[in-house]
Amino acid sequence: MKIYNVPLTLVDSLKTKEIIVRSPTPTDLLHYLSEIQSDNLIGIQLLSVEKDNSILSEIELSIPIELNIDDPSSEYSKLYNYVELSRRVDFKVSIKVKPDFEKAVKVALSLGYQVKLEVGQPDDTLVNNLIEIFKHYLSNPTVTCPVEFFHSVLIAFFHKHSTNIWEIQDEDPSSNIYIKDNGQKALSMRLNEIILEDNVDNFLDERRLQLLIEQGECATCRFFTYCIGYFKIPDNSYRCNKILELFDIIKTAADQLRLDLQETNKHDGAHE
Amino acid sequence: MQIRSIYLSIKPTLSCNAKCVYCDTLQPSTILPIDLMETLFEKLASFTKSNKIKYVTINWHGGEPMLMGLKFYANVIDLQKKYIKNVELVHKMQSNVTLYKGNLRKVLKKLLNSRIIGTSLDPFHPTRSILNGENYYIKCLEGIYLLLKDGFQVSVIYVVHKKSLKVVEKLYYFFKNINIHYVRFLPLLDMTDPQYMITAEEWGVFLKELYDIWENDNFSYIISPLFEWKKAILENVPVRSCESGPISKSGLHLIMSHDGLLYACDRFQIKRTHCIGNIMQMDFDEIINHKETYYVYKKKQLLPKECQICNFSRICMSGCAALHDDTGKTMWCNGIKNTLIHLHSKLTKFMD
Ligand code: SF4
Ligand code: SF4
Numbered sequence: 001m002k003i004y005n006v007p008l009t010l011v012d013s014l015k016t017k018e019i020i021v022r023s024p025t026p027t028d029l030l031h032y033l034s035e036i037q038s039d040n041l042i043g044i045q046l047l048s049v050e051k052d053n054s055i056l057s058e059i060e061l062s063i064p065i066e067l068n069i070d071d072p073s074s075e076y077s078k079l080y081n082y083v084e085l086s087r088r089v090d091f092k093v094s095i096k097v098k099p100d101f102e103k104a105v106k107v108a109l110s111l112g113y114q115v116k117l118e119v120g121q122p123d124d125t126l127v128n129n130l131i132e133i134f135k136h137y138l139s140n141p142t143v144t145c146p147v148e149f150f151h152s153v154l155i156a157f158f159h160k161h162s163t164n165i166w167e168i169q170d171e172d173p174s175s176n177i178y179i180k181d182n183g184q185k186a187l188s189m190r191l192n193e194i195i196l197e198d199n200v201d202n203f204l205d206e207r208r209l210q211l212l213i214e215q216g217e218c219a220t221c222r223f224f225t226y227c228i229g230y231f232k233i234p235d236n237s238y239r240c241n242k243i244l245e246l247f248d249i250i251k252t253a254a255d256q257l258r259l260d261l262q263e264t265n266k267h268d269g270a271h272e
Numbered sequence: 273m274q275i276r277s278i279y280l281s282i283k284p285t286l287s288c289n290a291k292c293v294y295c296d297t298l299q300p301s302t303i304l305p306i307d308l309m310e311t312l313f314e315k316l317a318s319f320t321k322s323n324k325i326k327y328v329t330i331n332w333h334g335g336e337p338m339l340m341g342l343k344f345y346a347n348v349i350d351l352q353k354k355y356i357k358n359v360e361l362v363h364k365m366q367s368n369v370t371l372y373k374g375n376l377r378k379v380l381k382k383l384l385n386s387r388i389i390g391t392s393l394d395p396f397h398p399t400r401s402i403l404n405g406e407n408y409y410i411k412c413l414e415g416i417y418l419l420l421k422d423g424f425q426v427s428v429i430y431v432v433h434k435k436s437l438k439v440v441e442k443l444y445y446f447f448k449n450i451n452i453h454y455v456r457f458l459p460l461l462d463m464t465d466p467q468y469m470i471t472a473e474e475w476g477v478f479l480k481e482l483y484d485i486w487e488n489d490n491f492s493y494i495i496s497p498l499f500e501w502k503k504a505i506l507e508n509v510p511v512r513s514c515e516s517g518p519i520s521k522s523g524l525h526l527i528m529s530h531d532g533l534l535y536a537c538d539r540f541q542i543k544r545t546h547c548i549g550n551i552m553q554m555d556f557d558e559i560i561n562h563k564e565t566y567y568v569y570k571k572k573q574l575l576p577k578e579c580q581i582c583n584f585s586r587i588c589m590s591g592c593a594a595l596h597d598d599t600g601k602t603m604w605c606n607g608i609k610n611t612l613i614h615l616h617s618k619l620t621k622f623m624d
Contacts, residue, residue, distance in 0.1 A: 160490060202421075209417045212450060213410055215395070220442040222489065224449040255490070 003042065003170075005189070006179045008032045011041075014179065018042050020066075022189075026055045033059060045094075049075045056085050064090035066116070073100035079107045086113055097122050102129045106136065109143050116148040116169070118190060121235055127242035131249055138253055150250065156226060157254030165230045166204060173200035191233060204228055223247045275560060276522045277327040278320070281538060283529045284344065286335040290368050290408055292392075293399045294431060294463045303340065304530040306347050312528070312551050313355040319556035320359045328356075329386075331364045333527075333538070338371040342379040349383055366390040369415030369426075370402060381422055389419055390456075392429040395446050396439050399431070399468075416450060425453040432478050433460040433468040440481045444495070454494035457482065459604060461595070476607030480614045487618060501612060504587045505619050514568055515592045521569055524560060534559060536567050539594035568593045576600035584612040 005020045008028055020043035021036065023029035029044065043064045067082065069075050072095055085091060092114040095104045101117070108115050122130065137147045138154075146152075152168040155161070166172040171188040173196055178186045187194040196203075211218040211229045217240055218229045231243050284304040288295075320328060352361060363384050369391045372380065393412050394400055400408040419426050428447060430436075436443060447455040459475045460468055470478075483498050491502070500511045514525065514537070526548070527535045534548040535541040546564045548554075559565055571593040579590045579601055588609075591602020602608065 160492060205417065205421065208449070208451065209413060212413055212446075219395070219449060220445045221449070222445050224445065225451075 002175060002177055004177050004179055005045065005170075007181050009181070010179060010183060011036050013183070015040065020045055022047055024048060026050060026053050026059075030055055030059060049078045049081075051078060051081065053081055053085070061089050064092065066092045066094050068118075069093055069095045069101075069104055072096060072098055072104035076100065076104035076107050079104065079111060079113070082113070083111055086111065090114075092116055094118055096120070097126055097130065099126075101126070102133050105133050105147065109137070109140075109145060109147070112145060114145045114148075117150075119149065119169075119231075120190060121231055121238045122243075124242050127246055131246055134246065134249060134253075153226060153247075153250050154254050154257075157251050158257055162225055164204070164226050164228050166228060169230075171230075173203045193234065223251075274522060275323055275325055275524050277329070278316070278325060278524045279329045279331070279526070280316075281331040281333050281527045283333050283335060283527070283541065284337055284340045285530055287339055288334060288336040288368070289339060289371065289404070290336065290400055290402050292431075293465075294433070294460055294468060302530050303344075304532075306344065306351075308532050308552065309348060310351055310355075312532075313351050315551065315555050317355040317357070317359075320356075326358075326360055328359055328361045329364065330361065331366060333366045335530075336368055336371070337365055338367050338369075338376060338380075342376045345376075345379045345383050349379070362386040364388045364390070366429075368392065368400075368408070368412060369419060370406070370408065370411035372415040372418055377418065377422070384424070387422075387424045388427075388453075389424050390427045390429060391416065392431065394430065396442065397433070397435050399433070413450070416452065420451060426450075427453050428455045430455055430457050431460050432457050432470065432475065433463075434466070434470050434474070435468065437470070437474060437478055440478060441485050444482060444485045444489070447495075448489075448493050454496060454499070456496040459607070472604045472606040472608075473610070474607070475604050476610035479607065479611040483611070483615060483618065498611075498615070501587055501615055502619065505612075505615055506622060511587055511589075521566060524565070525568075526559070526565070536565055537594050539592070540567075543594075571596070582609070584609060587612060 001018060003020060004014050004017045005022060006014050008021055008023050011019065011021055011032070018040050021041060022045035023032070024047050026046065029046070041063060043066065044061070045066045045068065047068050049067065049069060065085065069079075079093065082091065082093075093104070093108045094116040095101050095108070096118040097120055105115055105117070117130070119130070133147065134150050137143050137150055149165050149168045152163060153165070156163045164172070167175065169188075170176045171191070173187060176188070177196065177200070178188045178192060180186050180192055185196040185200075186192040187196060208228055211224075211232070216232075216236075218224055218227075218232060221227065221240070221244070223244065226247075231238055231240055282304070285302060287301045287303075316328065319325070364386045365380070365384055367389065369389065391412060392400075393409070395409065402408050402411060416426050428450070430443065430447065457479070460470055463469050479498065482495065486495055486498060497511075497515075500513065503509065504511050525536060527538050527541045528551060529535075529541055532551040533541075534551060534554070535546060536548065537546075540546040546567055548559060548562045548564045554562075572589050575585060575590050576599055578599065579585045579588070582588070588602070590596065590600065591604060591608065595603050597603045
């Protein structure tokens with residue numbers, strides 16, 4: 001099943017597909033939503049954070065809403081305005097990893113929102129903050145909601161599953177297609193300069209092959225199975241040494257969790 | 273002894289489209305004639321029928337077996353239909369996979385019903401090249417990509433040489449990242465060039481470092497021979513391979529070269545020793561009664577003294593019979609022993 005992320009204005013042309021509709025403001029959403037008759041509407045993406053979003057209370061919704069935070073340093077305080085909405089619907093905030101993103105993540109988590117990190121190609125300082133946030137997510141007992149991509153990567157390391165960040169971040173074109181405002185198919189909102197060909201199901205396999213042929217950092221990377229060069233786009237010369245540090249920390253945490261669980265099971269077994 | 277299965281490795285040509293620094297396979301273009309293949313199938317059909325043998329595996333090997341082209345393999349499929357009934361005949365292949373494309377790809381998809389193929393690759397050193405100047409590394413990776421797309425389980429043989437000792441971790445992750453089924457590490461043989469040659473001790477150093485990397489990666493894919501050795505230690509079971517471990521007489525194991533000559537082991541074919549005879553002049557009843565057919569089996573029944581008292585004989589069994597030195601042990605004894613000592617000490621924590 002493929003999910004299409006479409007602008008409000010193009011919903012009509014894709015209404016037979018499973019769609020996530022994105023809207024610049026809650027007002028636009030309200031305006032169009034009455035016209036959208038699609039049973040295949042599976043989610044809503046709000047592209048801006050509003051001071052006053054009371055208009056959203058007029059909408060009867062049973063589908064998930066994702067709110068984009070593009071500029072965390074100016075927008076994190078507005079997250080308090082979504083408490084009411086988050087109680088009514090499956091609510092997630094997608095936070096761009098830019099300066100002060102960690103403040104936005106902490107506020108979101110304290111309010112019980114699910115978080116998705118739009119990670120991109122972070123510099124060393126931002127990766128240090130990602131590490132700090134991962135530790136906060138892992139060890140703070142008040143955090144009850146998942147922070148993606150941390151959560152799925154941790155689970156994958158724990159169960160030794162194969163999953164990858166493209167899939168976790170909804171950027172694998174075999175399952176998610178981003179439709180630009182002009183109707184072109186692109187890889188994702190973040191990578192909307194990368195226009196997709198018609199046959200996109202082999203995108204990740206072809207990427208894997210290409211990275212191995214290039215014999216760059218990815219070919220022998222210990223996290224390649226989970227990453228498949230995610231951090232090498234758009235700038236292929238991005239160096240991953242700090243990202244590898246983050247992956248190592250997540251992996252160590254997963255290994256430790258597994259050991260703890262084994263110990264607990266052993267202990268329980270001894271008492272049966 | 274009742275034969276229950278037959279494993280036949282056929283080398284339909286000894287020619288190759290590639291050249292590896294440690295291989296002298298470049299032979300004049302000798303190919304297996306299709307009528308020889310027909311005789312083989314005829315004899316195989318009669319022997320499997322009278323002995324109620326249900327399982328036959330053919331492993332296409334070479335030289336480069338894909339050089340035989342699609343017409344040859346299409347004929348093999350027809351001959352199999354004509355002669356082989358009531359037997360599960362499974363085809364596998366060992367190839368450099370650089371020719372896996374186009375119509376040949378279609379025929380091989382039909383023939384290789386096991387969906388198992390093995391190849392070989394050296395990602396970091398220029399030990400392999402294609403004779404027409406194409407890049408072996410790229411062509412082999414493209415072949416692997418198409419095979420994975422076609423649902424094959426791909427395994428890779430990596431020949432460990434002196435330069436490999438500096439890139440153990442890179443090798444481990446590179447092969448993991450290709451997404452193959454398993455990788456088999458084999459020490460380089462028959463080469464005296466000091467740039468590449470390795471000693472038994474160095475083989476052990478390589479394997480020990482590889483093991484530590486593998487353990488640190490939660491044993492996340494299959495690497496041979498460490499996988500078999502780990503299993504043997506943890507589960508206290510023997511390794512099932514002709515190389516390191518006991519073998520059974522109930523499985524008939526033969527290598528046939530393009531001219532119909534039969535051997536019990538690939539390395540005997542390469543050295544052209546211990547030849548059993550020619551399929552054109554022998555039937556399978558003669559083959560199973562020939563003294564060379566069970567040469568490897570007999571060697572494993574009579575281990576030298578040092579192996580008999582060795583703590584690891586259950587796992588190593590004196591190693592590959594074709595590589596025994598004057599003492600009757602494998603030439604890699606020291607490396608194997610050092611590695612097994614290392615594995616044993618590391619694996620004790622998993623044993624209770
Ligand atoms: S972490 Fe970096 S080097 Fe490793 S696979 Fe991802 S992009 Fe490549
Ligand atoms: S490790 Fe050496 S001594 Fe032990 S069984 Fe193998 S060849 Fe014989």
